[in-house]
Amino acid sequence: MNGPDVAIVGTGPNGLAAGVTLARAGLGVVLHEAADRLGGGLRTTSLFGDEVVHDICSAVHPMAAASRFFREFDLAVRGVELIQPEIGYAHPLDGGRAALAHRDLDVTCDLLGLDGKRWRRLMEPLVAHSTGIVDLALSGGRALPDDWAAPFLMAGRALAHGTALARGRFATEEAGALLAGVAAHGIGRLPSLAAGVVSVLLGHLAHSTGWPVPRGGSVRIAEAMAADITAHGGTFQLGRTITDLSELGGARAVLLDTGVKGLLGIAGDRLPPGYVRRLARYRYGPGAAKVDFLVSEAIPWAHPELGRAGTVHLGGNQAEVYRTESLTARGVAVDEPFVLLVDPAAVDDTRARPGKRPVSAYAHVPHGDDRDPVDFVRARIERFAPGFGDTVLEARGMSARQFEAYNPNYVGGDIASGAATLVQSILRPTAQLDPYRTPLPGVYLCSAATPPGPGVHGMSGYLAALSVLRREFGITTPPRLGPDGNDAPLPGTAGSRCR
Incomplete structure (x- = not known):
């Protein structure tokens, strides 16, 4: 049985943004999540046995109102x-x-x-x-x-x-x-x-x-992204921890919405020693x-x-x-x-x-x-x-x-998934022209451990997805992300929707 076109590990805002982008490009996408609920830093739940809910991580979202990805995705609609x-x-x-x-x-x-x-x-x-x-x-x-x-x-x-x-x-x-x-x-x-x-x-x-502040809690953002992925043929596997790339069913491309530590845990034995040494210098x-x-x-x-x-x-x-x-x-x-x-x-x-x-x-x-x-x-x-x-x-x-x-991405409690120094904000996780691509064929990193770094903006996932489309599938025109019937392309992009 053939595997999906793309497997994504992790359903934080960047994993979901990558899923939206790739599913809208017409690819078969499966998202894997270790927890029994999707969302990563966008989860909202009751903590004290009543109807009052708390945002477990992010609660206020200046970047969700401002980022290029969310401007086109159009949360309000x-x-x-x-x-x-x-x-x-x-x-x-x-x-x-x-x-x-x-x-x-x-x-x-x-x-x-x-x-x-x-x-x-x-x-x-x-x-x-x-x-x-x-x-x-x-x-x-x-x-x-x-x-x-x-x-x-x-x-x-x-x-x-x-x-x-x-x-x-x-x-x-x-x-x-x-x-x-x-x-x-x-x-x-x-x-x-x-x-x-x-x-x-x-x-x-x-x-x-x-x-x-999202009405009803941060989870509403995650739910909207997940609904769009599902509407375009994507699927989710919740409560499944991925420990090795071999578990991903022969997907043509893999995106990891994990930190550097997670990348090493899933693929470390396959990565070249020089790349592993560079990752070891990553600062938290x-x-x-x-x-x-x-x-x-x-x-x-x-x-x-x-x-x-x-x-x-x-x-x-x-x-x-x-x-x-x-x-x-x-x-x-x-x-x-x-x-x-x-x-x-x-x-x-x-x-x-x-x-x-x-x-x-x-x-x-x-x-x-x-x-x-x-x-x-x-x-x-x-x-x-x-x-x-x-x-x-x-x-x-x-x-x-x-x-x-x-959340294993928060190493030592570092919710930024890596020290946000001026250099490491650009050269994360390590210095290379395409920071989302790993040395392994078809394997990409799409988390806050890649530029532009922390925040609920979806841009790390979106930019990683564009790299995957270009390098693995030969698709150079970004898919439109707006709600169906209101698909305006991002500023600076052109062309029709990829299917």
Whole structure:
């Protein structure tokens, strides 16, 4: 019996994006998933035996609203509502103060007072060129920009806010902390050029396509992608762990939505020794520890406007964020780590029940940290929301080490699937012209361990799928990804749908 045209291992957002692309090109696609539910970092489930659901990994999705793959895939037409909070991200400070990134840039600048003009000079040109900046950042460094202003805008601002110059860019604690909280999404030493790029990219999106929360939870994105794969003939095998390439039924091409460690586990004995040595130099970053709370009421923030934000960064002022993130990157377990908090019911009223609502919080911790994060995350929240602990009905902590057990791609709790340094963001997993192709014929990597790296944007899977179409099947025209009957090609592509 002949095998499928393509086998995909892993159903995270990149594996699903690859599946959508290849199935729409008319190929027979089978996706294998070790868990009993698809989605990887897009899973949503009940944790405490009731109707309240928690997003197990990703909860807020600025890149799903902005990336080229999802722009064409068109989540809205597929019934996925990306709810835009009026305040995309926020950053509390001691004394009941807070900095707020409103969707409206004018409102944000007004609230930042002395730094309002500085914030506008930073963000306004980025917002004006947002599509070009996003497409450049998510191109994997292997495409010429469609908007030639984008690289100059990004480079200048990354230098200003990703080096020692960043410490003196703002006059107030509010503006400095607001951008530092975004930079911390790079999960590493601060300041750094890589974090400067992250702050430029993610920071301006609050005033552009937003930092949305999917109504009903992150799983809605995965479900929409899976439905499209099924509609175009693809199939899924859930609850099946693949340990060797021989288990994939003679597929003509194989895509692995796994990290470097997963690639070595499935194919290591077949890979050339030189390639294995290069992979051994792949660097991992700090870990994440997560706490899911079931609470009885809205978070009692000292600054009440924080209750309207989609994402809240808990890290103190800029100097404190830089210090704790840098220590964490060096392997030091700090008492008050940087925490990213999401209260989805503040944006999505379907997520709460009478007297019950979900709250999720990530803490950045050293790689492989095995501490139960519940107590120190709760204390971090209470610093800016006195009385929060009194609202907690139940809590579940997941250490960095447990995160890897939950998802093997998160080695040591590294949810970025590899350190997001400036060089490794482009040359991941190793330096080569086509980063998705392995030395094994027909075997490709399509995870966040390939450019453009972490985030729910689908671009690693999409770009890997294009490489497969070109090299293995001779298809050079990208398939259209829009909903049937509304198939608009991506900007910069042309031609008819491949069947």
